[in-house]
Amino acid sequence: MKIKSIHFLFLLATLLFSCAPKTMVWNVKDFGAKDDHKTINTKAIQKAIDECTLKGGGTVLVDGAVFVSGTLLLKDNVDLKITENTTLLGSINPNDYPIVEPFIDATGQFRGQCFIGAIDVKNISISGKGTIDGHGKMLSPKKVKETLKRLGLTEVKPDLSGLISKTNNYVNNNIRLSNRPFLVRMVRSQNVKLKDIHLRQPAAWTLHFLECNNFEVDGISIYSHANRNNDAIDIDSSTNGVVKNCDIDSGDDAICFKSTSPKPTNNIEVFDCKIKSEWGAIKFGTESMGDFKNITVRDCYVYDTRGGGIKILSADGANVENILIENITMENVEMPIFIRLCERRLVYRNAERKPVGSINNVVIKNITAKVSDNKELRMNPTTGFYFSGTPNHKLGKITIENVNVSLPGGGTEKDTKIVVPENEEQYPEFTKLGATPAYGLYARHIEKLETNNISFTLRNQDVRKEVVKINVN
Template identity: 80%
Template sequence: MRKIKAYLLAVSLITLIVSCSTKTVWDVRDYGAVADKTTINTKSIQKAVDECNKAGGGTVLITEGTYLSGTILLKSNVNLKVAEGATLLGSINPNDYPAVEPFIDATGQYRGQCFIGAIDVENASITGKGTINGQGEMFTPANIKKTVKKLGITLDKPDLTGLISKTNKYVSSTIRTSNRPFLVRMVRSKNVKLVDIHLRQPAAWTLHFLECNNFEVNGISIHSHANRNNDAIDIDSSTNGVIRNATIDSGDDAICFKSTSPKPTTDIEVYDCKLKSHWGAIKFGTESMGDFKNITVRDCFVHDTKGGGIKILSADGANVDNILIENITMENVEMPIFIRLCERRLVYRNAERKPVGSINNVVIRNITAKVTDTVDLRMNPPTGFYFSGTPNHKLGKITIDNVKVDLPGGGTLEDAKIVVPENEIQYPEFTKLGVTPAYGLYARHIENLKTSNVSFTLRGKDERKEVVKINVN
């Protein structure tokens, strides 16, 4: 009898050990999460994440319904899976979003709050065919005031110690606490990825990689029109990344390479994406302290984009080098290609101010673009290519090959006489420089510009020249 009891006890212990060691899924409902669109589930979901991490990793599952929450911080070896039919919905209370690695951006706004965050982690991911929705429309100044009154709360005040640069001149002289959380923010993390997830309506940027190494984005969709400055994907001082099969509809930049620190953004590949934007579809800058190097964007469709199809900007000291953009089709865009080197030299994260940067070894090829009609343009009449360095800092080698641009025309004889201002330290945007005396290519201050098999077609009359070059070799 004793042998039988001992045997049964041993079997029970082995079964328990095996069952514990093979657990792979942590369902948030087991930790008290409720999908009633009312309960704030932050603590329950965070506990599931923490327990998953302590056990060595696995999947934290969100399924069947809509779960309201504040900031969730991912941990190493944790996959947050939002299953198809499930929604992770952001709380409307600004105090539910603590800052993750806060900073002051170029406009003077305090940034860093986020819905889903990760800081100094490895092997974290967000997957599933469900939805993460930030309810960004509730974070306008007017709606925040309504929320504060309705909830009877006082807004938490951030600690700005060490964040405001002594040498900086922000776009706005006033430092503002906007209380607008990013949707997903990965900070100093390695081997992180997002797959298949639907990201919706952030209050600020949608997906931000800051100083990350080895990241992957595959098959996600983004819709971001709930607030202002709501970029879709920002690759910020990050390296070794792949973005593919993304479908983006954004009120601000769609895919944007940034450097809000002196560290570079390098070795990135973007392909097979469908991009729509109200400002820039494929953009480098404007925050640009660290260098941009070894970046390829290919095989993408850009449509209904008001601010620019391809924009390469160095404003704050970035050396932009070895950039390849190829096989891009653009429909209904405003500015097909804009390249600008200027001398703004803003500072972020209290770093040392950098000297003026450079743009060199840029290849843009196999591009077809149709510019939208003049009634919808911010700069009217438009120009196909707008390239400009400054008198003291020229663009380097720029190669444009096999490009066709269809334009609406509309330029007058008076437009043909325009002298474009230099505006060396102004925000680097084509609307700031204004209409050019060329409908096809306006280029100035370039050391080495090579164009081949480039054609411009007009749908209407244009009295300007096709090409104007000033101080160009």
């Protein structure tokens, strides 16, 4: 009798499972959301997310015209799907963005607000061919003041207790408040995926992974020019990630590996991306307390980029190891490759200050680059590759092979006598170090530099040397 009862229950469970829908869908309109471009739908959409995770997960569907909302927090096993021709638009009221995992960045700016967020969750995704728009131009300091006055509201100011580093060693040495939420911010979450979505106009960074594990970004597009510090993708103290097939046009760094905590950023692969940036296309740092290890960037096209094509920086103690950059085409870029180890040693999240880091086992190969004309450059005359450690902390092994760089030239006899300053503790930027006596490769303080099949061609005369090496083995 007992065996028959168990068998019956098993058959019943099997029948019920087979009859259940394979994917559960929670349409935000069923929870009261309105796509009228004016209703603040934060509560309705968040209720759909909460109900979805409570029932074991599924899809929260955003389908319609324009849904306005404040901060939304994803929960376990939730796919936020925004359909094609649908926009999830950020509210212009700064008080609609509560503080989420606050910190103070290297410039001394208070950070913590976001439009779409996730904290300590797993198995989440954002999908669909729709758009998440941060409405960033309406969240500049001037516009925020105008909005609060018009709405008769008082700004909710954050509590900075426990956030300010004991050293207070920030760039510019002051703390600045802001109401500029990130667009999408994933914090300490596992198994995260973004697929096909369009990310637009955040007030600050576009997509931030902080201390996440196992993430994938596939086929998304980013347009981020609404404000300052409009990074596209920031991979911050996160591990085991893939970024592929992305189309990026950003006002600041496009794909940036950071570590605003002592935890490492490692095991990351970036490939098949099209990148345009007003600052740097592929960047390691500058916030760099935790190590950067086992990172590959390959098969990418970089174009119309100021501030550098690829920058590998250790400023705050990061040990940068096992980096592969290959098969990169650059068109109209400023400074194709810049590698800098320095001794800034800033501190984030009240961690202990770290010793000077290292950069070792970096391989850069199969690079074709055209540097922009002189009139478009901030540092003139420019240099193709710029590598520098410090007198007391050399770069490790750097390997460069199969490279062809076209340069604008313009270096004069006076430029051949340039002595580049060390500036060991300064912000690691090539414009801070200034022009060099070489048009092709300037390298100093390196334990081992290996080069093979490197070609630098000039479009105009340049009387500087092609290669200058100082304290290089």
